[in-house]
Amino acid sequence: MFDLLKQACDAATKEGCQFADARYLAIRKQRVLSRDLALSSCAESDDRGFGVRVLYQGAWGFASSPTYNAKEVEKVVALAMRIARASAMALREGGVKWAPEEALKLAFKSKCDQDPFKVSLEDKADLLIASNQVMLKNKSVKRAQGYLLFKRVQRWYVNTEGAELESDVTSSESVIWAIAVGKDDFQQRNWQAPASNRGFESYRKEEFLVQAERVAAQAEEKLSAKLSPEGDFDIVTDSENLSLTIHESVGHATELDRVMGYEVSMAGSSFVTRDKIGEFQYGSDKVTLMADNTLENGLATQGFDDDGVPGQRWEIVKDGVFQTYSTGREFSHYIGEERSRGCCRADHWSSIPIVRIPNLFLMPGKEPLSPDELIADIKHGLYFEGMDSFSIDQRRLNFQFGGNGVWEIKKGKKVGMLKAALYQSRTPTFWNACDATCDKNYWEPHGVMQCGKGDPLQIAQMTHGAAPTRFRKINICRGRN
Numbered sequence: 001m002f003d004l005l006k007q008a009c010d011a012a013t014k015e016g017c018q019f020a021d022a023r024y025l026a027i028r029k030q031r032v033l034s035r036d037l038a039l040s041s042c043a044e045s046d047d048r049g050f051g052v053r054v055l056y057q058g059a060w061g062f063a064s065s066p067t068y069n070a071k072e073v074e075k076v077v078a079l080a081m082r083i084a085r086a087s088a089m090a091l092r093e094g095g096v097k098w099a100p101e102e103a104l105k106l107a108f109k110s111k112c113d114q115d116p117f118k119v120s121l122e123d124k125a126d127l128l129i130a131s132n133q134v135m136l137k138n139k140s141v142k143r144a145q146g147y148l149l150f151k152r153v154q155r156w157y158v159n160t161e162g163a164e165l166e167s168d169v170t171s172s173e174s175v176i177w178a179i180a181v182g183k184d185d186f187q188q189r190n191w192q193a194p195a196s197n198r199g200f201e202s203y204r205k206e207e208f209l210v211q212a213e214r215v216a217a218q219a220e221e222k223l224s225a226k227l228s229p230e231g232d233f234d235i236v237t238d239s240e241n242l243s244l245t246i247h248e249s250v251g252h253a254t255e256l257d258r259v260m261g262y263e264v265s266m267a268g269s270s271f272v273t274r275d276k277i278g279e280f281q282y283g284s285d286k287v288t289l290m291a292d293n294t295l296e297n298g299l300a301t302q303g304f305d306d307d308g309v310p311g312q313r314w315e316i317v318k319d320g321v322f323q324t325y326s327t328g329r330e331f332s333h334y335i336g337e338e339r340s341r342g343c344c345r346a347d348h349w350s351s352i353p354i355v356r357i358p359n360l361f362l363m364p365g366k367e368p369l370s371p372d373e374l375i376a377d378i379k380h381g382l383y384f385e386g387m388d389s390f391s392i393d394q395r396r397l398n399f400q401f402g403g404n405g406v407w408e409i410k411k412g413k414k415v416g417m418l419k420a421a422l423y424q425s426r427t428p429t430f431w432n433a434c435d436a437t438c439d440k441n442y443w444e445p446h447g448v449m450q451c452g453k454g455d456p457l458q459i460a461q462m463t464h465g466a467a468p469t470r471f472r473k474i475n476i477c478r479g480r481n
């Protein structure tokens with residue numbers, strides 16, 4: 001597989017480029033959806049092709065093709081070079097400064113005990129429909145749905161520095177949900193089996209059935225739940241709920257390409273300017289946010305990025321203080337770092353790599369602390385579980401997040417579900433209001449499979465995580481009257 005990719009790099013070198021890399025990708029996906037007692041769709045795709053990126057006099061050129069032979073490789077390199085030459089004419093400020101990296105030869109394979117593409121469609125249908133059956137036993141539940149998503153990406157990467165890298169990564173995701181209908185209201189409650197770089201072995205039918213019964217009962221309970229109170233309250237977030245808040249208010253806010261203005265027209269910039277490195281109090285001293293592209297089964301763990309840089313682990317926020325960003329080889333010089341953090345990923349053979357959020361999680365508390373103890377210290381507050389609607393502004397500063405299951409806390413105990421609760425805050429205000437997070441026994445990972453960024457849009461995946469965490473005096477508002 002490497003031969004033609006090397007041929008592409010050699011051809012680009014002869015044309016006078018400073019650097020070139022070539023990637024071949026085979027992407028297989030399967031998505032199975034169920035609705036009530038039937039499968040509603042099953043789609044499968046197998047998509048292969050290669051892309052060549054060249055850096056010429058400080059300017060990029062990129063071209064790609066689904067046809068993989070010597071003649072096509074020649075054509076694609078010539079097109080990438082033409083684009084780079086044209087781009088070089090319009091350069092300002094000397095162009096791309098490319099961070100050095102050791103040329104590695106390595107192969108990475110994610111853990112996958114049961115290849116999901118070898119599991120029969122009957123077994124997948126059985127898992128989903130059995131779960132729907134359990135949810136529909138609840139008389140208030142009028143619709144039960146679920147899906148399974150499997151993805152396998154095989155990748156071969158070569159560059160002009162001599163790197164020869166290959167990876168084989170299988171990812172799985174599943175969600176089931178129940179919709180309960182009442183007299184004048186309907187409510188949805190879901191369970192996300194944590195998405196990860198694992199195979200079908202991560203899904204156990206017994207667990208699906210237990211969760212199906214729970215979400216059906218809670219969808220029904222949400223129908224008669226009272227509307228959330230409004231005002232300042234102490235809140236507790238579970239791992240899944242906080243994962244989305246970490247993603248939006250820390251993950252996207254600390255992508256260095258966004259900070260430097262490369263993403264502004266698509267999804268906004270960031271308030272985390274470079275003068276904040278090592279100085280800015282992002283959160284309280286309980287807040288350490290760790291980036292880790294070596295995390296076992298993490299969705300962003302793929303051995304190396306599409307700049308040819310291996311996965312790394314570093315602190316984005318340490319004891320509350322902002323440390324550094326997620327970067328790629330093109331961006332590290334902007335903050336005086338000599339080496340890339342290895343975050344540049346492309347979602348397809350026809351996409352260019354861009355800086356993506358790494359696996360990023362809140363470190364658990366150092367002292368023993370259970371969720372019951374965490375809640376016991378709240379007189380009147382709210383407990384947020386799971387992901388729901390959210391919004392965040394174009395500087396990743398002002399936000400609001402809901403929860404898929406929200407409970408009222410009174411005198412240190414969860415007392416009943418609430419409807420339409422949202423917590424609203426500013427990123428540093430929120431993280432500085434964190435006064436405790438449970439210990440490592442309660443820490444859980446949660447995956448994001450559909451993170452959108454770039455123009456044209458690219459979809460990336462990464463893992464977040466946290467233990468249940470408490471925030472003091474957060475503004476609670478309602479999503480409806």
Ligand SMILES: [Zn+2]
Nearest residue numbers: 247252451452
């Ligand atoms: Zn995202």
